[in-house]
Amino acid sequence: MAILTEVIQHYNQWVTIFLMVAGLYIVIARGNMIKTLVGLSLFQTSVYLLYLSPGKILGGTPPILDKAFSVYSNPLPHVLILTAIVVGVATLALGLALVVRINEAYGTIEEDEIVDMDKDGHA
Amino acid sequence: MMQHLPALQVVLPLLGAVFCAFMPRGAWAGAIALAVSWIMPVISGLLLAQVLQTGVISYHVGGWPPPMGIEYRVDILSAFILMLVSVMGAILMPYARLSVAKEISARNQPYFYCMYLLCMTGLLGITITGDAFNVFVFLEVSSLSTYVLIALGRDRRGLLAAYQYLVIGSIGATLYVIGIGLLYSITGTLNLVDIASKLQTIGATAPVLIALGFLITGISLKLALFPLHVWLPNAYTYAPSVATIFLAGTATKVAVYLLLRIIFTVYGVGTTSDGTPLSDIFIVLSVLAMFGASIVACFQDNVKRMLAYSSVAQIGYITLGIAILNKTGLTGGISHLFNHAIMKAALFMVIGGIFYRIGSANIANLAGIGRRMPLTMAAFVVAGLSIIGAPGTAGFISKWYLVSGAMEKGWWWLGLLIVASSVLSVVYIGRVVEAAYFQTPNGEAEKATDMPASMLLPTLVLAAACIWFGFDTRLTADIAAQAASYLLGGAQ
């Protein structure tokens, strides 16, 4: 029973791990380049949760100095994750741009088809 | 001015990149990139001199003292790597003008230089910063610009290579952030030195070691440790020549630097060698890289691809030096990091020059090129000998340290494996040399001449450096030895 409580209390970690593994699975299992990028995004997003959830204290407020509040949440993870979100968006944008160019050059966005095309064309 | 040098080192290429992006013509952007690349070594040279004289430089970004603020921290190792990266850039840029003009469409040329400078910013930033999350940001700056660099060529296969690298690289960076996140929740700080001191009181608990696993795996993807190297051959083969030279000379080296930082500065030798099988794993993977990748290299028909596989093998030597975990071995690893950068850059420059002349890097088209492009191929032979590790070349020095490091530990078999794998490089370098000198030229190669002076000179400089550093080891092995004892002594 104690273990169960332990498990449930850390539900935020379980969500993180689930998203992480799911994202990674999609990256590995899907040949469609857009889907791969979706998986990659999911994988990166899971990290946001990893950072943010320990930084939040239940009942804590934003760190505004005021006599009325004595419990603050840690602001640093939020700042870090803002940066990470920017990086994630940039990665996604670049990835999508590459997929567009690949689609123009090859006429498909299925990775295995592209690999086959290069094998025939440039063997 | 002098005390702001660490910031300038990163800010200058960043500003240059912004300017490049708005230039209407490639040549103008190239001029900016050239100017910036030539100022960089001056700054890093001053930093290195300062470090050698007065010890570690700590620069507080925005005036916020660590561990709260971001700290730029230049010690002997980072000064050494800064020097390497900026000197590579300075030598490469004069070479770049003609090669870029030939291999990249006019519209994209300003962006190429912009991305090159951004990549430089990222690499220098990783090296100079003392903040774990800042490392991630710079890592992504350099990675994102690298993906663009690879995709900018005219070969459509470059797009696929860039895409594959983007996926793998992002996974690697994310794994790194996960590791940092775990460390942050354990120690409550992001400053590398601060983490290190906190970890000493916490000890090697399970979460600490799990964080290490994430960090190492993430970085290993970036530095193309066998078998996480799959992105590298395609990326190097299909990227524009200048991008390949730059990546081969700097990007993987900076990743190795990061690995050194994490293993030695943050965790310390005690934690990594006693608590984990890290050293054993690295030795096995490095040896596999040295042999596996070299054997694959022997069967490549595209010389660029062959050299890419050779890079994977050579990275094996560097990580092996780290895994030996004694001063001599580490000295070998760090000096090989430097030596391999110059010799592999020289080799890729030669291939870039041949591509410039005959439009191919296939070994079949290289027949007889040695007589048509004598100076170019002479540079190839010299740098190739250095890869093999012939005495009197830079490569020999690092192998000497590696082998004696292994023998000091009593690992005779490892010493033998190191020299045995060098013989494989005789085969793949020899194939090119034999085709270039002892076959009759055909097709384009027949009327080829040496590459233009602006490309030839940087190549010859690097080739000469391969020999120079085979004799004068003050700048390589001596500094590497200092860095090695600094790392093994811990972060204090």
Next chain:
Amino acid sequence: MSSSGLIISALALPAFGACLIALTRRSPNVREGITLITGAALLFVVVQLFLAVSAGERPEASLITVVQGIDIAFAVEPLGMLFALVASGLWIVNSIYSIGYMRGNDEPRQTQFYVCFAIAIASTMGIAFSKNLFTLFLFYELLTLSTYPLVTHKGDENARRGGRIYLLILLSTSMLLLLPAIIATWAISGTVEFSVGGILAGKADGAVVGILLALYAFGIGKAALMPVHSWLPNAMVAPTPVSALLHAVAVVKAGVFSILKVVVYIFGIDFLSSSGQNQWLLYIAGATVILSSLIAMTKDNLKARLAYSTVSQLSYIVLGAALATSLGIVGGTMHIAMHAAGKITLFFCAGAIYTAAHKTEISDLSGLGRVMPFTFAAFFIGALSIIGLPPTGGLWSKWYLALGALEADQVIIVAVLMLSSLLNIAYLLPIPLKAFFGTPKKKQKTSPEIKEAPLACLIAIGITSLLCVVLFFFPGPVYDLASMIKLR
């Protein structure tokens, strides 16, 4: 000039000559003039050093420190002095011969040939004067690399294949075995400097000594100890002057010289013989002597037969080293000079026959002696020297080798030496005899236009065959140098 300056100039002269040769490629006469002048200047410098060494001096020179306190440094001692004297002296003779041969055969890429040759000689000087194993290794590899273009000189598939085997065997043995041996020596004793009495004594024991000796003996692939000898016959695709100087003198002698040097100055003969680990090396060397003589008998190609003869003769010197007695070392050292004079004569003759008559097979030589009497007379003298019969210098080195074997109570080795001399007679003497007294085959009559080889070739042949005889009557300088080697 100071003695260290002499050492540096012995290295720098041929290297500088190589540059000049490359610059004067447009004018063959100037180019070959420079080769000869460089050779003469080098010989002058080496003789100066020889005089200094005879007077008891031991000149030294140090360039720079490379790794962990190991310098690129040079020190002249009698053994290296003899080797340098032989190589530089024969270089001039060989250059004269090369001019005749290369012009006579209209060989392509002659400038490249002379440049590589000069670099090879510079490397040889570096090997001869090296003060430590590190320097030796550096020049050893440089010698391999600079002779590779010479081996593949012809540029056809056959030459490329020969070159590939040459490079692969020599580089891989040196990197796989020799380099680890050097680093291990360094790890064990903390130094790699050649020192009187050796540096390993008391620091290594039984098995380690044996393993190290094996690494050295086979790692120095240039000594052509079986089974790493096969590069030598393959290197015979090179033009004959290359085979003559490099594969009878400079390259292979660099190999056996290195072995002698390692035995004397790294192991120390007392330490080696007391460890008993030299026994197996003795037997391997003895087996190489006999086996390669037997193989030589089966070869009809003249150069191939000479190549196997070289393999066999090299093992004489290895034998001398492996005996680890003072007389054995003297004999081995003397054999460096004696065999050089004899074998270079034989190769010169082979090249002269090729140039004049375009014949390479021994069975085609019958009757040729009557149109090329001078060449075959010289061949006869060279053969006598290899066999070790008077009036040639070869007698003396074999004499001391046999004495050395007796000193070490190795009767079997004495028997090997005797048997080998008989085999030498069997495979060498029939060649000139057939040439003088045999009748030409019907289908290939000796065409009347065959004359002696070009004059330059004949002069060179004359000098070396004379040298064989002179060394019989005046072996003094060679013996003195050999006996000056400090063994303990």
